[in-house]
Amino acid sequence: MTTLRRTATVAWAIARKDAIAELRGKQAAISTLTFGAVTLLLFGFALGPDPHRLADAAPGLLWLDLVFAGLLAVGRFHELETEDGALEQLTLYPMDRRSIYAGKAAIGALAMLALGALLVPLVAILYAVDVVHALPVLALTVVLGSIGFAAVGTFYAGVTVRLRAREVMLPLLVLPIVAPLLLAAVKATTAALAGDPLGELPAWLELLAGFDVVMLIAGAGTYGFLLEE
Amino acid sequence: MRTRILGVAALLAVAAATLYGLFGVPADLNQGDAQRIMYPHVSSAWLAYLSFGVTALAGLGWLVRRDLRFDAVAVASAEIGVLFTALAIWGGMMWGRPVWGVFWQWDDPRLTTTALLLALYVGYLLLRRLSDDPVRRATRAAVVGLVAAIDIPIVHFSVIWWRSLHQPPTFLSPDKILHPSAPLPFVLALVGMLAAFTLAWSWLLIRRYQLARAELAREEAVRSGVVRTASTATRRPAALSGDEGSVGQSKAPAEVAR
Numbered sequence: 001m002t003t004l005r006r007t008a009t010v011a012w013a014i015a016r017k018d019a020i021a022e023l024r025g026k027q028a029a030i031s032t033l034t035f036g037a038v039t040l041l042l043f044g045f046a047l048g049p050d051p052h053r054l055a056d057a058a059p060g061l062l063w064l065d066l067v068f069a070g071l072l073a074v075g076r077f078h079e080l081e082t083e084d085g086a087l088e089q090l091t092l093y094p095m096d097r098r099s100i101y102a103g104k105a106a107i108g109a110l111a112m113l114a115l116g117a118l119l120v121p122l123v124a125i126l127y128a129v130d131v132v133h134a135l136p137v138l139a140l141t142v143v144l145g146s147i148g149f150a151a152v153g154t155f156y157a158g159v160t161v162r163l164r165a166r167e168v169m170l171p172l173l174v175l176p177i178v179a180p181l182l183l184a185a186v187k188a189t190t191a192a193l194a195g196d197p198l199g200e201l202p203a204w205l206e207l208l209a210g211f212d213v214v215m216l217i218a219g220a221g222t223y224g225f226l227l228e229e
Numbered sequence: 230m231r232t233r234i235l236g237v238a239a240l241l242a243v244a245a246a247t248l249y250g251l252f253g254v255p256a257d258l259n260q261g262d263a264q265r266i267m268y269p270h271v272s273s274a275w276l277a278y279l280s281f282g283v284t285a286l287a288g289l290g291w292l293v294r295r296d297l298r299f300d301a302v303a304v305a306s307a308e309i310g311v312l313f314t315a316l317a318i319w320g321g322m323m324w325g326r327p328v329w330g331v332f333w334q335w336d337d338p339r340l341t342t343t344a345l346l347l348a349l350y351v352g353y354l355l356l357r358r359l360s361d362d363p364v365r366r367a368t369r370a371a372v373v374g375l376v377a378a379i380d381i382p383i384v385h386f387s388v389i390w391w392r393s394l395h396q397p398p399t400f401l402s403p404d405k406i407l408h409p410s411a412p413l414p415f416v417l418a419l420v421g422m423l424a425a426f427t428l429a430w431s432w433l434l435i436r437r438y439q440l441a442r443a444e445l446a447r448e449e450a451v452r453s454g455v456v457r458t459a460s461t462a463t464r465r466p467a468a469l470s471g472d473e474g475s476v477g478q479s480k481a482p483a484e485v486a487r
Contacts, residue, residue: 159372179387
């Protein structure tokens with residue numbers, strides 16, 4: 001119990017450190033949020049002015065955008081550590097390596113939530129989708145999706161952090177892995193917006209939650225090996 | 230020598246199974262000659278999944294035992310796996326066009342899962358090529374191979390849900406064709422092809438493993454300065470290759486800790 005509490009404390013400290021650094025610097029946070037917003041605009045241009053087509057495609061577009069912008073976010077929190085050998089120093093602290101993973105995954109999930117808080121209202125406005133009636137379920141979907149994406153993204157950010165080609169390799173490795181998450185999140189969002197006429201919403205949320213648990217365990221179990229290098 | 234005998238035997242077996250599949254077995258009543266694609270297609274798909282299972286297990290072996298021979302097995306199996314995955318997808322599309330009327334069937338869980346499998350392991354191989362240090366490469370590859378192997382069943386499962394919650398499939402399932410109740414010649418053709426392909430796979434695996442060991446030995450020789458060839462020095466453009474110089478490691482760890 002005490003080790004678990006210690007892991008959580010250290011993880012929280014790491015997440016807090018990254019949050020402070022990002023909020024003081026601001027450029028990275030603002031550029032990631034702007035990227036997400038601009039991408040929604042471009043989706044609109046790509047699919048034409050037909051409001052029905054945009055509204056139909058809205059759940060898929062929202063989650064694609066979250067995944068793309070999320071890649072920038074989770075990559076960023078590891079990139080922070082490449083400056084001045086910070087990652088090497090971080091690994092010198094006498095602590096469970098899993099707390100580094102947990103801290104980075106937590107701040108990644110928080111960044112995804114911030115993205116969701118911006119993009120969901122934007123989707124509602126730009127694509128003329130009524131989200132208000134489904135807001136609680138939508139929020140739950142975004143929370144579950146954010147945790148799962150951060151779990152996978154943080155693990156792969158750890159894999160690629162020392163590579164020169166990490167900007168290409170991170171999306172290349174993450175995108176095929178998060179396919180089930182994308183699928184479940186889009187289906188859950190679609191069902192929530194339509195008022196769940198087929199009663200399929202719980203199944204998709206369960207799949208999302210299951211993905212989160214499996215990937216958190218897999219990430220926590222293997223991330224430590226990456227820091228031994 | 231024994232490996233060469235295995236190679237010749239595999240070649241003959243594949244040739245025999247191909248001839249039997251083409252001329253020995255009657256054409257399927259519903260699908261006609263297109264059904265013959267199933268023999269190499271199912272065999273390729275089986276080897277694709279076998280390869281990535283072996284890669285994941287070999288990666289686990291490396292993490293536990295720290296023996297680079299495990300990593301040599303992992304890369305050998307992954308490369309051959311990518312080959313057979315591509316063959317399986319290609320064969321599936323060639324079969325799907327006449328039977329389903331389309332190359333790609335989005336609600337078929339096998340097809341979509343296999344396509345993601347290909348993407349996952351192409352990424353795996355690229356990651357290996359970008360890592361210069363053998364130990365780092367083996368560790369990265371091992372954990373990525375493990376997580377990919379964990380993800381594959383979830384992908385498959387989610388696509389099954391996707392279509393069953395959405396709309397029931399109406400296409401012909403390959404399982405029905407290959408059901409044990411199929412006439413004996415069909416079963417024989419499939420089992421023969423499976424055995425022949427698996428034989429060829431083992432031969433490829435052994436050869437690629439030997440190659441991986443040789444590559445590792447040369448890397449070691451180059452690193453220790455015994456060999457220095459122009460080809461290894463300029464193998465890849467510097468901008469894309471390998472790891473960044475470990476920042477901050479020039480400081481002695483003890484100094485940093487203080």
